[in-house]
Structures are given as C-alpha cells and as structure tokens.
Amino acid sequence: MGMTLTEKILARHCGLERVEPGQIVNAKVDLVLANELSAAVAIGVMRKIQGATRVFDATKIALVADHFVPAKDAQSASLAKLMKEFAAEQEIEHFFDVGRGGIEHVVLPEEGLVAPGELIVGGDSHTCTYGAFGAFATGMGSTDIAAAFVLGEVWLKVPASIKLIYTGAPGPMVYAKDIMLRTVGELGIDGATYRALEYHGTTVDELSITGRITMANMAIEAGAKNGIFRADEKTIAYVKERTDRPFVVERADPDATYERVVSIDVGALEPQIACPHTPDNVHPISEVAGDDLPVDQVFIGSCTNGYIDDLRVVAKILEGKRIAPNLRVIVNPGSQKVWMQAAQEGILTTLAAAGCAVNTPGCGACFGGHMGTLGDGERAISTTNRNYVGRMGSPKAEIYLASPATCAASAVTGRITDPRVLEYAPMSSASPTSS
C-alpha cells in the first residue's frame, strides 16, 4: 500500500520505511520558527528545562519579529528584545528584525529557508504555509517549540490525508484566495482537524507559487495539521534561486490511501467571500454584494495575501482612482522585499495617491494588534485569513474575507463589491494561472 506525500515526508524524517495515520512518531526537524510572541514564551520554557543550554542547531532556527512591529508599546518592545538577545546568545543567524524581514511566512520562503521534502515546525498556526513548497509544515505552541529548539525533534501523530482535486480554469476575477475560501467553506472550520490536505488537479498545477502559498496558508482554517502541494519545476526553480542546500522532492504514491476525496470545479466558481464570524461562512460574492454593505476599512496584507502579485492586482484596480470617501484603506506589504519591489514598480505611489495608508511590513491589523484596529460597530473587508469575533479589534466589529481584487473593488465603491463589475483588464502576470 502506498503513502501520501505527508506520510512519505514523515517516514523519512523519523527513519522509518513507512508510517500509518494515527501512528505517533518522533521526527527530526529541518527548521524551527518562532515570532516575538511565541519565541518569548518558548525561551522562558527553554530556560526552565534542566540541561538545556544550547539550541540543537543554530542554523536551523528562524526568529522573526512581525506581530507587533514596529513595537506598539514597551511590553511588545521587551518581547522583541528578549528574542534578539536570545538570537545573539545562541548565535542564530536567521533573525529578522523590523526593517529586515516582514511577516514570518512571507520571509522564510524568500530567504530560501524552505525547500521541498523538509519538515518545518513553527510557533504560529500559519506555519502550514510552507506546504506550498512540498514541505511538511505545521504550527505548534511555545512549549512544543521550546522542545524542538532543544531536541531538534518533535512528536507527531501521523495525520490521515484528504485529497483535494481542483479542475477547470478560473473565471474572471477568480483567484487562489477564492478557490481556498470555497474549499474552507466546503470542509468547514473543523472539517480537516487532525488531517493533512493534499492539493491536486490541473488548476493547482497551473497556479503561481504565490497562489499556492495563499491556499496552503489557509489549510489551518479548516482545522488541518498541514496542507501540501507537490513540488514541480516552478517550485524547484523558485527554491534553487534562493538556496543551494540539497533537498529531496517526495511524491505521493499512486496507490496512497486518502480518507476522503473532495473535488472542486474551479471553472464554475465566482469570486467568494467569507462573512462574519467564521472563515467557513463562505458565499459567492453575488449573494453578498447585492446587500449594499458599506465598509469602514479595507485591509490589504497578511501572510495570505501580502505578496507582490496581490499588490499588483490592487494597484491595477486603484490606478488613477480615489478610494471612496469615509473609508480607510490600509496596506501592509508582506515583507521588506515585497515592499521594495512594489516601490520599484510604482505600486506604493499608486496606492498612496489613491488614498491608501501604506504601512511598513508586518502583521499589522491582521490580528487586531495595532496599525488598523477596528472600533465598535465597524465593518471591514480584508485579504487576511480569519474573521473570528474580535480578530481585528472590537468584538462588535464585522470582518469579511476576500481576495485582493474584491477588496480593491470594495475600496473604490466603499461597499462590498463584486470585482467583476469594475472596468478592469486583468494583467497576465497577476492572473492566478500564470507563474
């Protein structure tokens, strides 16, 4: 009997011929990630572990300050400082402070720290993002991260896999975000708990790297442990440009066992939107745009949609226009590199001229930390991944999740808007089917 992609990677990392769903294994990790919030707690735990003085391998740890950067207050500054001092003490070179990095999940692939076949754990639930590169990647809490810092190993229960098959070409204004929102809507927010998602089909073969990142990123929104794509020539080219570290490309066996198979006809999809207050409350945009819902804030950014391709889509829609009156539009490019690329292409100027506030890279408003927190009774449309009560600030605010195109269209009108109604010629480089 064959193995799934996830089973293959786990088996190799625990030195076994094969593993089965439900089996508990000790697996070696290739990279351990933490941000200033999870690192601060993990460092505290590591200090309590008797006999633990050094991390297992200083080259296999990445520390990124992104949640509250630039520090929003003295408390946040002290967490970032704690992480910085730990990096110096342990001689951890992959330490990214504000101005050098950005959002952890945007930075790691850019820096060549993620490669196919690798096993990555992170003190952040969206660590599953690296499945876009054919890696097994999963989020954990700080005590598990402290253990991984010290041992270079984690215990894992091998998840059963759900095979997702996508076919058909996306219609106008349908992006990877729409495809993934639909997927979360189909599965439900606990539909994949303790499971791996394995993405297949002609649609995702055609998808750009950033499109795959958007989809792997939101595997956790269905409760999944990880979400994984097959690494292809596009993936290998992307990774080889950034690292010369050797890696092993694993493949799912043709006779692998899946717990279930879900097929999605992308050709039949219109743009999708997740309504308050769960990411699986997903509807076609036409059902929601008709309600004429005014918005107070549009947020463009996050590890889901803070990439250069996303900013290009937004700039194309806002070019030469002004955002609607009585509206705030906040843009956080995902990383310093994305910011610089957007600056070079004139995107930041286009967005600022349209009336957007362009922030420095980081998580920003995504989790209600700072730089765009919502007030009581406000409504936002956002390119992020979660819309739970209070996620972006006030528990009395409403959050809608959509693609950068839908968010940009809504920025123009000030209401939740179907992007297909705007006059707009899609650029080939921004379409989800390009590389």
Added chain:
Amino acid sequence: MEATLRGHAHKYGKNVDTDVIIPGKYCNIIDQAELGKHALEGLDPQYTSRMQAGDIIVAETNFGCGSSREVAPIAIKASGTSAVIAKSFARIFYRNALNIGLPIFESAEAVDGIESGDEIELEPATGIVRNITRATQYRAAEFPPFMRSLIDAGGLVPYVEKRLSDSASS
C-alpha cells in the same frame, strides 16, 4: 493532574476560538496572572468576574480553534478554571493544554448532560465526570498511551529533560 477537580460548569457553544479566549491585543502579556484576568474576554466578558476558582468550562466541538497562541490555555488556567470539557478540541490547543498542564476532557455525553451552573466533579486519572447537581455520571475519552505517558511524566518539559539526560549518559 491526578487530584479530583470540583467546580461549577460554564457552558459555551462550538468553535470557541483562541481569538475570543484571549484577544490578540493581550498576546504580548507574559505575566500569567494578568493573562488570567482576560480569559474568554472576547466571548463572555463577565466570565472572570462570575467564575470561582475550580470552575469548569464546558463546550461543544472544536474548542480552541484558530491561532497557536499558548497564552490561550495559559489564560484559562491562570483564571482559576480547573478544566475544560468539550466534545472535541482543535489540535494545537489540545497539545498546548497538555503541555502546560491544563486538564482537558473529551466527552460528548458529558457536554450534552451538563448545563451551566451544574456542580461537577472530575477524576483526571479515570476520566470520570460526575454531575453532582443531576446525580449522573459520564466518561471522558481515554488519552492515547503516548499522551498518557507525557501526562504521567508531568508534561513536555520533564520529558525533554529525560531525553537530554539519556543522551548525555549514552
């Protein structure tokens, strides 16, 4: 976590996510007592003022979904809550709760049988849940053997210490 736990139930619905357990703005707090003051604030702002030490949170499916923030179980524990009983838990929360020593129990029959205010007694070692108010009893799912050994070792930290001392002596 072997002593019998006793307290009144506070019952909630499904998908209680980590953003409502401890909102993002508090995630830069390290002090556990301070975190405890904000437990469940996004869901039930009166929880910490109404509850008494030892009380038990009872919830439907997928408790603790969302972010990996370990401050979520830490805040619940620091509030004085003695345990959480749910029909199911999100996986990162499940690991985190066991790692930091917040007792959690999976039992659909207990959740269905308990109402807010009921007086509950829990035996962690056996998974027996007694509803004193209604004079009924339920059983929680057993932990898989590996989890049981982690719990018996006292959590993940002692487990890592043992691994370190084993490898130092080998």
